[in-house]
Amino acid sequence: MIVEFGAFALILALVLSVLQTGLATAGRVRRSPLLAGGADGAAIATAFALMLAFAALIFAFVVSDFSVENVARNSHTDKPMLYKVSAAWGSHEGSLVLWCGVMAVFGALLARARGLPFGLKTSAVATQGALTALFLAFAVFTSNPFVRIEDAPVQGNSLNPLLQDPALALHPPLLYFGYVGFSVTFSLAVAALIEGRAFSGFWPAWGRWVRPWALASWMFLTLGITLGSFWAYYELGWGGWWFWDPVENASFMPWLAGTALLHSAVVTERRGALAGWTVFLALLAFSFSMLGAFLVRSGVLTSVHAFAVDPERGLMLLGILAVAAGSAFALFAWRAPQLKGGGLFAPVSREGALVLNNLFLTVAAATVLLGTLYPLILEAATGETISVGPPYFALTFTPLMLVAFIILPAGPLLAWKRGDAVGAMQRLAVAGGIAIACGFAAWLAFEPKKALTAAGIAIGAWLIAGALAEVVERIRLFRAPMAEALRRARGLPLGAWGMTLAHAGLGVFVLGAVAETSFKLESAEALPIGGSVIAGPWKATLTDVEIVEGPNYLAERGVVTVTSVDGRATPRTVTSERRFFPAGGQTTTEVGLDFRGLDDVYVVMGERRATPEGERAWTVRIYHNPWARLIFLGPAIMALGGVLSLMDRRLRLAMPGRRKQAAA
Amino acid sequence: MRPAAFLVALSLLAVPVMAQEPAAPPDRPLPDAAQEARAQGLFEVVRCVVCQHESVADSPAGIAGDMRRLIREEIAGGATDQAIKDDLVRRYGDYVLFTPPMRTGTWLLWFGPALLVLAGGAALIAFLRRCPAATAPLSPDEERRLADLLQSETVRPDPDASPPHDGR
Numbered sequence: 001m002i003v004e005f006g007a008f009a010l011i012l013a014l015v016l017s018v019l020q021t022g023l024a025t026a027g028r029v030r031r032s033p034l035l036a037g038g039a040d041g042a043a044i045a046t047a048f049a050l051m052l053a054f055a056a057l058i059f060a061f062v063v064s065d066f067s068v069e070n071v072a073r074n075s076h077t078d079k080p081m082l083y084k085v086s087a088a089w090g091s092h093e094g095s096l097v098l099w100c101g102v103m104a105v106f107g108a109l110l111a112r113a114r115g116l117p118f119g120l121k122t123s124a125v126a127t128q129g130a131l132t133a134l135f136l137a138f139a140v141f142t143s144n145p146f147v148r149i150e151d152a153p154v155q156g157n158s159l160n161p162l163l164q165d166p167a168l169a170l171h172p173p174l175l176y177f178g179y180v181g182f183s184v185t186f187s188l189a190v191a192a193l194i195e196g197r198a199f200s201g202f203w204p205a206w207g208r209w210v211r212p213w214a215l216a217s218w219m220f221l222t223l224g225i226t227l228g229s230f231w232a233y234y235e236l237g238w239g240g241w242w243f244w245d246p247v248e249n250a251s252f253m254p255w256l257a258g259t260a261l262l263h264s265a266v267v268t269e270r271r272g273a274l275a276g277w278t279v280f281l282a283l284l285a286f287s288f289s290m291l292g293a294f295l296v297r298s299g300v301l302t303s304v305h306a307f308a309v310d311p312e313r314g315l316m317l318l319g320i321l322a323v324a325a326g327s328a329f330a331l332f333a334w335r336a337p338q339l340k341g342g343g344l345f346a347p348v349s350r351e352g353a354l355v356l357n358n359l360f361l362t363v364a365a366a367t368v369l370l371g372t373l374y375p376l377i378l379e380a381a382t383g384e385t386i387s388v389g390p391p392y393f394a395l396t397f398t399p400l401m402l403v404a405f406i407i408l409p410a411g412p413l414l415a416w417k418r419g420d421a422v423g424a425m426q427r428l429a430v431a432g433g434i435a436i437a438c439g440f441a442a443w444l445a446f447e448p449k450k451a452l453t454a455a456g457i458a459i460g461a462w463l464i465a466g467a468l469a470e471v472v473e474r475i476r477l478f479r480a481p482m483a484e485a486l487r488r489a490r491g492l493p494l495g496a497w498g499m500t501l502a503h504a505g506l507g508v509f510v511l512g513a514v515a516e517t518s519f520k521l522e523s524a525e526a527l528p529i530g531g532s533v534i535a536g537p538w539k540a541t542l543t544d545v546e547i548v549e550g551p552n553y554l555a556e557r558g559v560v561t562v563t564s565v566d567g568r569a570t571p572r573t574v575t576s577e578r579r580f581f582p583a584g585g586q587t588t589t590e591v592g593l594d595f596r597g598l599d600d601v602y603v604v605m606g607e608r609r610a611t612p613e614g615e616r617a618w619t620v621r622i623y624h625n626p627w628a629r630l631i632f633l634g635p636a637i638m639a640l641g642g643v644l645s646l647m648d649r650r651l652r653l654a655m656p657g658r659r660k661q662a663a664a
Numbered sequence: 665m666r667p668a669a670f671l672v673a674l675s676l677l678a679v680p681v682m683a684q685e686p687a688a689p690p691d692r693p694l695p696d697a698a699q700e701a702r703a704q705g706l707f708e709v710v711r712c713v714v715c716q717h718e719s720v721a722d723s724p725a726g727i728a729g730d731m732r733r734l735i736r737e738e739i740a741g742g743a744t745d746q747a748i749k750d751d752l753v754r755r756y757g758d759y760v761l762f763t764p765p766m767r768t769g770t771w772l773l774w775f776g777p778a779l780l781v782l783a784g785g786a787a788l789i790a791f792l793r794r795c796p797a798a799t800a801p802l803s804p805d806e807e808r809r810l811a812d813l814l815q816s817e818t819v820r821p822d823p824d825a826s827p828p829h830d831g832r
Binding site for chain 2: 400
């Protein structure tokens, strides 16, 4: 009964979102606040209907109602409760409901946003409603998760055991809040194109309205990608964290476009310049999200993360992408020539630096797009199959980013309109010295000596020191008395701290990525009980192997003691498991992670086999991953920077200044 | 889980293990450290042909193990990295290398990013040339907006709104 209720709520949401579009359009055309208010109400009702539908789906999974096809295919009674719930978004159908739900929630928030002028807001609500309706129609007519089956099986198929993991239970919701959050910037961009330059100072105001949505989506996407990367790191069992897998790329493209949008929206807000470009990026970010949805859900890609879906539904997604992105970009092509940006600026200025940032970020996004789609296009066109993997991106993407990173710290130190390049360089002298010292120290300290690695470490240090240098400069630390510096530090807006954190977090990530990639050590051996294997400074001894019975799996658990070769570090015990899931017949590994300062000692239990002497033994792999913690810490710091900026008074949705002005 | 099921599952856990024992010998690193380092480098760029976007360095699949052994044997036999790659491409096609080949069909793939940077840079220079921002005074519109902005920031002046660090 509750399942039927969910199906009804899903259809109701579709009707309501169509109503939202219709009412908002009519309200905009007739300039009727009553109709527009109705559209707002419909937006909020859509969100509620989808929440109910999603709750009903979760309920079906919680009670293991195998008469529902989706539950039967993706759940199992033995699964722990967390994974029963998370299986609700583990399949194509369920995750599509989540996608629509997030979109409707953002739509409801947009409908509640205060301070937006009537025309812009109503057009945005109409666009958001149309997007929601498109995806909901796709869900209802082709991918309904509430479909019942005639003969309910006694037991379900269970969820892919690789996905039964706390990080991966949380990863899709975070990721979707990021992907779909950009639908609001998309709607606001379409609305801005429809409304045109409605009043003097329109573009700075529009930049201010777009920024919080872009920032929130960017923050969620950062967290979601990081969590997914961390999951790959410890769950797939070979210590990699980024593979340039097409599906990873699909999530990375909106991130790059979104990052570019954040920066260019600042220019539009402060100076009214680059309006057309910011609008373009706002459209692009969500178009990349939709492209990602198509790539992941259509079966054109083979990837560990892809949903197995028939091509017909893939074609429909391509249709949705073509309709939504196509019409928006057509509108852009029509209206863009009329978008007159405001403020002028010299090449060396804050605007100039942000424009360069945008150049590199968008070309980087285009490179990822090229590398992802090229094999597909080439195969379709000529039948040749090629692989585009890490070496390609190391030769194209990485140099682009390195140049961008070298320029980055100078940006915030340049004044708006016309900056002083020499002055900025003087203020960065200390940071540059620190960076070069760090690179040199790294070159001396680490074996084997690698010039590129030392350069990478220097760039990481440059980003961190450069970000801090900007704060030091702004609060006049070391130049003014301490009390004055503290007063200035308290006076800095949260957004400034957010930017500093985000840039420093990027540096932290670069340090981790460079060290891990350059100095990762690995070794594997078949160990009898009591045997040990050495990787770099660490030694792992297999002390015991036991059979463990989990809720829905059986495992061989290796108890491994990790000590340092020189014997100075305290020995620690980690366990690594090889799990067998009878429900699906799959085997997974649970990695044992020993955190040693910034380094990880990563232990993987392998298959059982015999030593040459015929003893019982297990393959044990051990990796020494130096500074691996920083790889995940860095993006977390960046996301924290996003949170701080969101809390900035200047980015609150309501515009108190404007209202006060109106009152005065 | 009941004991019977437990036993069945336990035997299932053991079956692949026993079936594999004679066939798949574990990876034996080459005795020469420099050669082994070369082998590891190659593993990273060779794709496991039955897997989904995994290199043979990462893949647990049996064929990846075979490919690792093949590469080590060729290195021990004195083949250069390029000869080994060529040999792999002969056997499995271009698909086997994560580095796409450079030929007419992939020209756009390899040079696209550089072309985009150049095109973007040229567009940027053209854009900046068009606006002679050097000494343009504030237009009345800008003056008005400045007043607007200053007025709307009642709590404290926005540090970004004025050129920062111009205390000198």
